[in-house]
Structure formats: structure tokens, C-alpha cells
Amino acid sequence: xxxxDRTSAPAVATGRxxxxxxxxxxxxxxxxxxxxxxxxxxxxxxxxxxPVLIAIAIRLSSSGGGGGGGPAFLARxxxxxxxxxxxxxxxxxPLFLPLTVGVVAGDTIAGEANLGTLRYLLxxxxxxxxxxxxxxxxxxxxxxxxxxxxxLAGAAIGAALFPIGPxxxxxxxxxxxxxxxxxxxxMAAYVTISMLGLSAIxxxxxxxxxxxxxxxxxxxxxxxxxxxxGAIPQLDWLHPFLFSDRWLGFADIMxxxxxxxSFQDNTLTQAVYIVxxxxxxxxxxxxxxxxx
Amino acid sequence: xxxxSSPRSSRKRWLPFAVVAPAVLVAAAVxxxxxxxxxxxxxxxxxxxxxxxxxxxxxxxxxxxxxxxxSLGLPEIPSTGSGGSGGDDLSGALELLTGSHDLRVFVGGPxxxxxxxxxxxxxxxxxxxxxxxxxxxxxxxxxxxxxLADHEGSGSDDAGTPPTPVDVANRLLTSVDRTxxxxxxxxxxxxxxxxxxxxxxxxxxxxxxxxxxxxVDAETGLPLSVEIDARGQNDPAFEVTFTSIDFSAPDAxxxxxxxxxxxxxxxxxxxxxxxxxxxxxxxPELTAPTTTxxxxxxxxxxxxxxxAAQLDASEASPDGGSGPGDATGMLDELTTPVAGGxxxxxxxxxxLLTDDGRVLVGAVPVDALVAxxxx
Numbered sequence: 001x002x003x004x005d006r007t008s009a010p011a012v013a014t015g016r017x018x019x020x021x022x023x024x025x026x027x028x029x030x031x032x033x034x035x036x037x038x039x040x041x042x043x044x045x046x047x048x049x050x051p052v053l054i055a056i057a058i059r060l061s062s063s064g065g066g067g068g069g070g071p072a073f074l075a076r077x078x079x080x081x082x083x084x085x086x087x088x089x090x091x092x093x094p095l096f097l098p099l100t101v102g103v104v105a106g107d108t109i110a111g112e113a114n115l116g117t118l119r120y121l122l123x124x125x126x127x128x129x130x131x132x133x134x135x136x137x138x139x140x141x142x143x144x145x146x147x148x149x150x151x152l153a154g155a156a157i158g159a160a161l162f163p164i165g166p167x168x169x170x171x172x173x174x175x176x177x178x179x180x181x182x183x184x185x186x187m188a189a190y191v192t193i194s195m196l197g198l199s200a201i202x203x204x205x206x207x208x209x210x211x212x213x214x215x216x217x218x219x220x221x222x223x224x225x226x227x228x229x230g231a232i233p234q235l236d237w238l239h240p241f242l243f244s245d246r247w248l249g250f251a252d253i254m255x256x257x258x259x260x261x262s263f264q265d266n267t268l269t270q271a272v273y274i275v276x277x278x279x280x281x282x283x284x285x286x287x288x289x290x291x292x
Numbered sequence: 293x294x295x296x297s298s299p300r301s302s303r304k305r306w307l308p309f310a311v312v313a314p315a316v317l318v319a320a321a322v323x324x325x326x327x328x329x330x331x332x333x334x335x336x337x338x339x340x341x342x343x344x345x346x347x348x349x350x351x352x353x354x355x356x357x358x359x360x361x362x363s364l365g366l367p368e369i370p371s372t373g374s375g376g377s378g379g380d381d382l383s384g385a386l387e388l389l390t391g392s393h394d395l396r397v398f399v400g401g402p403x404x405x406x407x408x409x410x411x412x413x414x415x416x417x418x419x420x421x422x423x424x425x426x427x428x429x430x431x432x433x434x435x436x437x438x439x440l441a442d443h444e445g446s447g448s449d450d451a452g453t454p455p456t457p458v459d460v461a462n463r464l465l466t467s468v469d470r471t472x473x474x475x476x477x478x479x480x481x482x483x484x485x486x487x488x489x490x491x492x493x494x495x496x497x498x499x500x501x502x503x504x505x506x507x508v509d510a511e512t513g514l515p516l517s518v519e520i521d522a523r524g525q526n527d528p529a530f531e532v533t534f535t536s537i538d539f540s541a542p543d544a545x546x547x548x549x550x551x552x553x554x555x556x557x558x559x560x561x562x563x564x565x566x567x568x569x570x571x572x573x574x575x576p577e578l579t580a581p582t583t584t585x586x587x588x589x590x591x592x593x594x595x596x597x598x599x600a601a602q603l604d605a606s607e608a609s610p611d612g613g614s615g616p617g618d619a620t621g622m623l624d625e626l627t628t629p630v631a632g633g634x635x636x637x638x639x640x641x642x643x644l645l646t647d648d649g650r651v652l653v654g655a656v657p658v659d660a661l662v663a664x665x666x667x
Contacts, residue, residue, distance in 0.1 A: 072413035074434075079554050090413065168552035169409060170415040171429035172435065228303070251413045259396065259410065261357065261536075 081158025105202025
């Protein structure tokens with residue numbers, strides 16, 4: 001927050017604990033509102049359906065497995081149901097996850113403005129930056145929830161329909177289920193972090209408009225645009241700067257030893273996007289005329 | 293927290309930020325590699341001493357990341373094709389010659405090493421632990437095993453794994469002779485290490501090779517980067533370089549490979565291969581390729597019943613499919629008709645397949661091959 005740390009220690013201490021408490025109160029109510037909303041629940045259910053549909057389709061089609069082709073890890077599912085989570089993530093990352101994240105992030109400020117509740121949230125004088133932080137934190141929690149839903153639903157349906165056992169990594173080494181569980185959580189963390197840059201972009205766009213659908217659509221279109229640019233080889237100088245460039249790098253967790261480089265690079269990229277678009281959102285929002 | 297400003301002044305406030313922020317990003321992205329590339333100062337050494345120090349690095353243990361890029365002027369072959377065997381070897385080898393790859397290298401001594409080619413959602417491995425050599429391809433879930441127990445030589449001449457900087461430098465050293473100028477360049481910093489850089493320039497104009505550079509770690513003598521430049525091309529035609537390296541012994545468990553359950557394991561016995569009909573020493577065609585020219589402009593000529601037979605075999609393989617893996621189709625796509633045959637011209641190497649079945653190869657322009665073929 002924008003408090004000066006060094007001037008008067010006791011006053012700041014009480015001021016900070018006060019503002020932290022206010023942040024938590026607002027955050028709790030934001031999370032409650034977000035996850036009680038029918039739309040959020042429907043989106044999480046749709047995300048859970050991704051691995052479930054994949055698993056059922058493979059189970060029904062044949063037990064022989066279909067050679068190469070198809071999304072990543074698909075051919076391994078019949079051998080080990082735990083791979084359903086990974087296929088689910090690989091399928092959801094390009095479209096479904098950005099779609100849901102775009103809806104949540106685009107709705108953050110514009111949704112409140114559209115409902116006419118924004119000005120009530122801003123009654124407290126220092127409330128604007130705090131409201132943005134709370135909104136971003138809420139979107140981040142949704143990213144984590146969405147990713148975990150895919151991983152857990154995939155593991156559950158995979159265990160129900162296919163045999164599970166020690167997992168073969170991309171490097172050909174085999175690890176136990178405990179080791180795999182840690183890696184699955186790391187991959188969920190990776191994908192969650194991957195979506196934070198897009199959340200910050202959505203938050204910024206959301207401060208520009210009072211029409212939430214416009215902010216959502218713009219965010220989703222930007223996610224698609226970034227991936228299209230990322231698929232054009234002639235623009236490879238641009239690729240490292242795209243927030244979507246390392247989205248598929250979560251598979252590096254499945255190497256032996258884990259290739260941490262992409263985790264670091266991805267986190268750095270997303271952090272830069274959060275700082276840039278979060279900062280832009282703050283600059284925009286703190287001087288915005290709130291009329292509704 | 294000024295809540296009472298007009299929309300116009302608010303736009304003024306955040307618009308510059310939106311412009312400045314990306315500019316800062318770009319500047320940072322450019323400045324970071326630049327500052328890392330400032331030339332370090334090292335005690336002076338002659339080119340011969342630097343190249344000789346490479347030999348002292350054979351016992352080094354390290355793990356590192358390697359990036360390899362080629363721009364040979366070949367069309368890009370997607371690495372995401374279906375992973376088959378047999379006829380795919382050709383496209384697999386060609387795939388490594390196009391585009392760029394990220395690798396990880398683990399070396400735990402002269403006879404323990406592991407190289408990983410990191411593909412998207414896939415990985416190719418070659419693991420050597422003493423006499424056992426394993427390869428594993430996660431895309432096809434196939435492993436091969438070669439035991440070198442009573443087989444002399446490296447034997448691991450696998451086309452599926454690109455060479456490490458050490459391999460390439462060693463190969464390059466054999467061509468350093470009186471045909472080349474060898475010079476010590478400005479020192480470089482590679483993967484956080486200070487390194488000497490030696491540039492080898494062919495004296496003749498007849499070759500496609502413009503120059504070749506090796507960067508050698510000042511402390512250990514390990515080649516950290518190899519770059520081959522082609523004449524008339526700005527980007528290096530071939531470059532393999534460490535992006536990070538750690539000179540501590542890798543985990544020994546990395547070299548103890550056993551194929552995963554469910555993988556297809558292909559056991560190759562090198563001793564049997566020798567008594568086989570297809571063994572190399574029995575092939576009269578390959579006994580002595582005739583060479584013309586000398587040094588960098590050497591042209592090798594192979595009376596090539598051998599390659600024709602190989603092409604026929606891969607054409608007849610059940611692999612089928614007229615995709616990029618199809619050897620003959622790809623050959624037609626890659627080569628262009630010239631007088632007396634078909635030629636493949638890359639930035640560094642030209643290949644001429646004559647109509648009467650000979651193959652001419654050399655680091656020279658196609659014209660020189662055509663001239664040599666009619667001689």
C-alpha cells in the first residue's frame with residue numbers, strides 16, 4: 001500500500017494493521033461473493049468437465065490407445081489414469097482457462113460499476129487501491145481454483161476409469177505416486193501463475209469501462225491474439241514478451257530432474273505483466289470518475 | 293488518491309505510463325544480455341594453448357543447459373509429427389538440422405552422460421552409463437539399448453541426438469591444419485563463465501564455410517560454444533552453446549536408466565551387427581569414398597548403390613503416409629534439379645545426387661560439385 005514505512009513507526013504500525021484488517025475483510029467478502037455466484041460455479045463445473053469428457057471419450061472409444069496424435073499425454077491415459085489431469089491442463093490452457101479467467105478478471109471493476117455498487121465500495125477515502133488489490137487477489141484465487149479443479153477432477157476420473165500406478169516422466173524415468181502428486185501441485189502452481197498476467201490485463205481493461213461484457217471479451221480476445229502471435233515463426237523476436245509464451249511450459253515439471261528454468265521465466269514474465277497492467281489499472285482507477 | 297480530477301487529466305496521467313512501461317520492458321530485455329556479454333579480462337594465451345586445453349576437459353563433470361540453432365536454409369520440419377521408427381530416422385536427423393532446440397546435458401565422467409532434447413510435451417534422451425547406452429523417446433515411448441561391452445569405439449552414433457559443444461569442437465579440431473587461419477578473438481562470457489574464443493577462418497574462397505569459432509572455458513577448458521558462419525549470411529549457420537552450466541557432479545541416479553513399463557525396448561547387439569549382411573564393413577560401396585580437392589573445399593564422392601537401397605527400403609516400409617516423414621517425397625522437396633542430377637544446397641554443405649547413382653558431398657557451392665561430377 002502507499003503508506004510511508006519510515007516516518008512514524010507506532011502510528012504506521014496501527015495504521016498498517018488496521019488497513020490489513022480492512023483488506024482481509026474486503027477480501028473475504030469478495031471471495032464469498034465470487035464463489036457463491038452461479039456463473040463462477042458454472043465455469044468451474046465446465047472446467048471440471050474437460051478432463052472428465054476426455055477420460056470418458058477415451059474409455060468408450062477403445063482400450064487399445066491410438067498411437068500418436070491428439071493432445072499431449074493422451075496416448076498414456078489408458079496405461080495410467082493420472083495422465084488425465086495433464087491432458088486436461090494441456091487442453092484447457094489455450095482456450096477454456098483464459099476464457100473463464102477473462103470473464104472473472106474483466107468483471108472485477110466494470111461489473112461493480114455496471115451494478116451500481118462500485119461507489120458504495122469506495123466510500124472509505126483510501127479504498128480505491130485496496131479495492132483493486134482485493135479484486136486482483138480474488139481473480140488470482142479463481143485462477144488457482146480453476147487449475148486445481150482440472151487437476152483434481154482429472155485425477156479422480158482417471159483413477160475411476162483407468163488403472164493408476166507409478167508415473168513415467170517425459171525423460172523416461174519412473175516416479176511413485178507421492179512424487180507425482182507433488183509434481184501435479186507444482187504444475188497447478190505453474191498454470192495458476194501463467195494466468196495471473198492475463199488477470200492483471202483483465203483488471204486494467206475492467207477499469208476502462210462500465211460494460212463488463214466488453215471488458216471480458218477484450219481480455220479473452222487479447223489472450224487469443226497473444227497465442228496467434230506466438231504461433232507465427234516470423235515474429236519469434238516478440239515471443240519472449242508475450243504473456244502466453246510459456247503457458248505450455250508446465251510440462252517441464254514432468255522432466256527428470258525438473259527443468260526449473262521455464263518456471264522461473266514464466267513467473268518473471270507474469271510478474272512484469274502484473275506490475276505493468278496492475279500499475280496502469282491503479283493509475284487509471286484512482287483518478288477515474290465513479291458515477292455509478 | 294485524488295478522486296476529483298476530470299476524465300481528460302486522468303487520461304493524461306495513465307496514458308504515458310502505458311507507453312513507458314513496454315519501453316522499459318524492452319530496454320531491460322536488451323540491456324540484460326548486453327551487460328552479461330561484457331568482455332572479461334583473462335591471462336593471454338595462444339590459440340594452440342587454448343585448443344589444447346580442450347583435451348584436458350575430458351574428465352570434467354558438469355550439468356548444463358544447451359541451446360542449438362541452425363539456419364542452414366533448409367525448410368523447417370515440424371518436430372511435432374507422429375513419432376515412428378525406421379523411415380523416421382531421416383526426418384529425425386533433418387529435424388535437428390533445422391530450427392532451434394533446447395537440450396540439457398549431464399556429464400558425470402568420461403563414460404557417464406545423459407543428453408536430453410527438450411521438446412514441447414516430449415523429450416528425447418540418450419543415456420550412457422559405462423558400457424550401457426540407452427535412448428528413450430517419450431513421443432513414441434520407445435527405448436533402445438546398446439551394450440558396448442565388447443565393442444570398441446564410441447558406438448553411440450545416434451542420429452536422434454544433436455552433438456554437444458564438446459563433440460563439435462573435437463570434430464572441428466581435426467580440420468584445423470595449414471588450410472586455415474587461427475586467431476584468438478576478444479574474450480567472451482558464456483553461461484556466466486569467462487571464456488577464450490578462437491576463430492578459424494578457411495584460407496580458400498572455394499568453401500561455403502565463412503568461419504568457425506569455439507569458445508573455451510578459461511578455467512576447465514570445456515568448449516562452451518561453437519559457432520559456424522556461412523559465407524554471405526549474417527546469422528550463424530550452426531550454433532550450439534551452453535546457456536547455463538554447473539560444474540558439480542550430477543546426481544548419479546540420472547545415469548541409471550531402466551526403460552519405463554509399457555515402453556517398446558529395442559535391444560541392439562553391436563557384435564551381431566558386424567556379422568550381419570547389413571554391416572558397414574561388408575559394404576563395398578562405403579569402403580573408400582573418393583575425394584577430390586583439399587582442405588575445406590574437399591569433395592567426397594560415394595558410388596551410391598547404398599543410399600538408393602536405403603531409400604527404397606524406407607519407401608517400402610509400412611510406415612506409409614505421405615507426410616513429412618516420407619523419405620522420397622522429402623528428398624524431392626529438398627533437392628532442386630541441376631545438370632546431371634538433383635542437388636541440395638544448404639548454407640554450409642551441398643549434396644549432389646547424380647543421375648547415374650553417385651553422391652557428391654562437400655562444403656562447397658553446388659557448381660563445384662557439378663564440375664567435379666563431370667570431371
